[in-house]
Amino acid sequence: MLPTEDQLLCSTSKFNLACDRLAARPGQPCLGMGRGLRILVSRLSFTHTRVDSLRTLPTSQMSLSEITPTLFLSGADGSLNQPLLRRKCITLIVNATVTHPCAAYPGVECVRVAVCDLPTARLADHFERVAERIHGNKTGGTLVHCVAGMSRSPALVMAYLMRYRGATLRRAHAWVRESRPCVRLNAGFWEQLLRYERRLYGENTVRVLAPLDDRAPPPPPATPRPTRSQREAAPTYGPPRAGPVLARPQRRTDASKSTRGGGARNPQVLNRFITTL
Template identity: 75%
Template sequence: MLLSQVTPTLFLSGADAPFNAALMSQKGITLIVNATLSHAFPAYPGVECLRVPVCDLPCERLDAHFDRVADRIHGNHTGGTLVHCAAGMSRSPALVMAYLMRYRGVTLGQAHRWVQESRPFIRLNVGFWEQLLQYERRLYGRNTVRVELERAGLKRVEPGMVVPLRAEPARAAGPPLSTRVTSVPRSPAVSRTPLMSRSQ
């Protein structure tokens, strides 16, 4: 079991951590966001549970939940928040990155580094990366990273495939400076060509 601390009151994990009552009490967890279809919720007094019923598949619309989850994390003033999925590698990190962009004023590149520092083995699927890129454009009107996909049929994005479009500080206090979008990813389901990004 591995519980990763992203901020003093925000944590990431797989599906086993929520059932460790001592750990949940120690971290002061009062909100559990369960980003799975069927993993059970623990029953703790004073702990709210929120379900995000999404599979870890590139075609799933996790972005439909970005604002709702970010708002609940931001609005949880009674204690800590744990966001988890089955392994804590794709769905839950994507939700946390969306929260960091919306309420901590960081870019997608900064949010990715922030989460990766606390949980180095995150591996978002390609579809969730596309949705996060769209979310960053919606929030800031531009993208700060691109995802380089080199093989047809690739399902996961390795950390080295996330390429900054320009150098940026580790964490910004406010919205990022203007950056020109040079490319965005294309889903493997859409194209079978070896080069999976397109210029804009």
């Protein structure tokens, strides 16, 4: 059984540290963005964070990240700050969590996207619906949030930027990372965004440099076979190996022996030679 969001406790700073440690491992999946830029894909399956623990995070990560003057991105903490929402004129909240309650503020509409932060979650099923709601909100600003504001909500914002702002996936990712550097999408959401970009523009601006599969670990490196000299020089342990069994040659009988040079050894031949003289 998968743990719920309330059962998982990790701060955003700890999550970023874990991602950095995973990035140092060989075989870490990454995406090529051109000009030597690489995006490391987190192998962690969850970014769930208990909302109460978010109060200990730095103020910069608890605030709303401005993507456009009317579009903001944050974690669950951002939806709890009603004075800040009022100052930003937020009238629409997209809640991309499963269990976090929707904000019930006067004049604020809340749309839930109940998707877990798992590589197998079908977040792409909500790309069009969420993008249309963001684009159609003309009465004020829009806040898109998940639990940590690092995987689900950035993916939805990037899909909106591709759909209505004409941005490629490469540009949308740089756009979001510029405002919120802690963004870490899981491998499954990257695959869905790649398919969405190819459907919109017919090509991809991001190429996969390693398989985006969190379920299968990279195969171990092949061990080279030792050369003949290395095998001969290697020490052997235990009893010596038995060599091939060779059949002992049969001894020839006196009748089958050759008479060449053998007269002195064959008395019958010697006697016959003497009698002929």
